[in-house]
Amino acid sequence: MLNEKQTRHLTLPQWKTLIKHVDEQKKAEQQLKASEESFRTLAETVPQLVWTTHPDGLHEYTNQHWRDYTGPMSEQIQRWDHLQFIHPDDRAGNQALWQHALDTGTMYEHEERLRNGQNGEYRWFLTRAMPMRDDTGQIVKWFGTSTDIEDQKRTEESLRQSQERIRALIDSNIIGITSIEMEGEVLADANEAFLRMTGYTREEVQSRTLSRMNIVPPEQAPLFERSIQELTARGQHTPFETELVCQDGSRLPVLVGGVIFQEQPRQMVAFMLDNSARKELEQRKDDFISMASHELKTPLTAVKLQIQLVRKRLEKQSQPEAATTLARVEDPVKQLERLVTELLDVSRIQAGSIEYRRERVDLDELLREVTATIHHLHPSHTILFRESVRASLIGDRDRLGQVFTNLISNAIKYSPDAEAVEIDLSPSEDAVTVHVRDHGLGIPREQLDKIFERFYRVTDLRQGAIPGLGMGLYIVAEIVKHHGGTITVDSTVGKGSTFTVTLPLMRDA
Structure with a gap:
């Protein structure tokens, strides 16, 4: 600016130039003030923590969000050391990147944890800063923001842990895992456990020549087709036991489960557990049951016949008390004989050698005979038999009698405090339905799917004293x-x- 002495000697054109220059300067100052006010209005509106610094990095401004998060600030903001709010483990990275930005005039970006001044806890923020330049390209200040990314970091950490668990599962030597493209059912990938179990090589998998047609026995195909239908409907299928054809042509018993992994293109992940040890153990058990039941059958039949002969002789010799005592021995022998017969049936079923006759069966007549026999053995219970129409079918009469004898006997056995068992027979156009209903102990819902399994018994303290082997x-x-x-x-x-x-x-x- 000119001093008073200098202005005395100005000409009129010089005065006009001076006034114009002063007006332009005032307008520039007003525009700068308006710009700063707009900037601060915007800075106070956005959800981020906003701050500015001088060209040398000393802070000059922070918005209210910053002050609310970090806590009360002194008026000497230029002297404020921002490192006090940064987690100790993140300070070195912050300092190095910030100094590099100041030296080169390039953008600053760093993920760091900032301390909340109210509770002392740290949260993750993404901090960025851009240099602001004048018309000559000189940096006049730095404009920075800090965006809260705590939720994103937690999500990333959860994903990382999940991926580590998945990788641990994939790399395990226990479960075979394959990735299968649903279209064509081609194996796209497999872990080492699957390759070890089946004998296939990594090259065979990568060549994409292995599919369900190669590794599944033809007779097992319906099982896999049903599982694919369930997979399409529910996104996963119920695990089931099956076999895989290995590279050398042998068969491997496995337990298979699967889930949809991605939709486009649709892929599934299959989990396979080597079931051969369990199958071998079951086979040994079946062999033992078959051998034991056959070995018991002959001497048991001999004991039964001898008891009957001795009892008849005692009756002829007018020794009724001795005959009665001996008759009591027949009941446990009959029970043992029934158990041996069931063991034999189980072994025959497992071997596929159980025999069935084909004959016309009057189901109404069969049920009446069964109920009469059981009622004679259990006179304490009333068996109510209701029929709508007589029904006949083709089958094995003795085996069907075995079915209803078992069901009605169980109904009585598991109804110690109830006196009635109800039987309903109701035919339809192409089938006949028989309901056997008791009012006894009942079965826990979670065990209903298991009661038809071999050797399974309901685990209930109230039923613990009821004899049986679950066959x-x-x-x-x-x-x-x-x-x-x-x-x-x-x-x-x-x-x-x-x-x-x-x-x-x-x-x-």
Whole structure:
């Protein structure tokens, strides 16, 4: 600016130039003020922590969000050391990158944890700063923001941990894992456990020549087709036991489960557990049961015949008390004989050698005979038999009698405090349905799917004293299945159970 002495000697044109220069300077100052006010209005509106520094990095401004997060600030903001708010582990990275930005005039960016001045806790922020330059290209200040990315970091950490668990599972030597393209059912990838189990090589998998057609036995195809249908409908399928064809042509028993992994292109991940040890153990058990039951059958039959002969002799010799005592021995012998017979049936079912006759069966007559026999053995219970129409079918009369004898006997056995068992027979156009209903102990819902498994018994303290080996319902289910029928159960603990058998009418078994 000119001083008073200098202005005295100005000419009129010089005065006009001076006034114009002053006006332009005032306008520039007003525009700068308006710009700064707009900037501060914007800075106070955005959700980020906003700050500015001088060209040398000394802070000159922070918005309210920054002050709310970091806590009360002194008026000497230019002297403020921002490092006090940064996590100790992140300070070195902050200093190095910030100094590099100041030296080169390039953008600053760093993920760092900032301390909350209210509670002392740290949260992750993404901090960025850009240099602001004048018309000559000189840096006049730095404009910076800090964006809260704590939720993103937590998500990333959860994803990382999840990926580590998945990788640990994939790299494990316990479970075979394959990635399968649904279209064409081609193996796209497999872990080392699968390759070791089956003998296939990494090259064979990468060549994409392995598919379900190669590694699944033809007779197992329906199982896989049903699992694919379930997979499409639910995104996963119920695990099931099957076999895989290995590279050398041998077969490997496995337990298979699968889930949809991605939609486009649709891929599934299959999990396979080597089931050969369990199958071998089951085979040994079956062999032992078969051998033991056959070895017991002959001497048991001899004991039974001897008891009957001795009892008849005692009756002829007018020794009724001795005969009665001996008769009591027959009941446990009969029970043992029934158990041995069930063991033999189980071993025959497993071997596929159980024999069935084909004959016309009057189901109404059969049920009446069975109920009469059981009622004679258990006079304490009333067996209510209701029929709508007489029904006949083709099957093995003795085996079907075995089914209903077991169901009605169980209904009585598991209803110690109830006096009635109900039997309903109701035919439809192509099938006949028999309901056997009791009002006894009932079966826990979580065990209903297991009661038809071999050697499975309901685990309930109230039923612990009831004898049995868990073979009866397994045999019943197999006989019903052989006749083309189904068996289901509906039960409520404390109220009783209803077993429903549905058999096709006049159908060859």
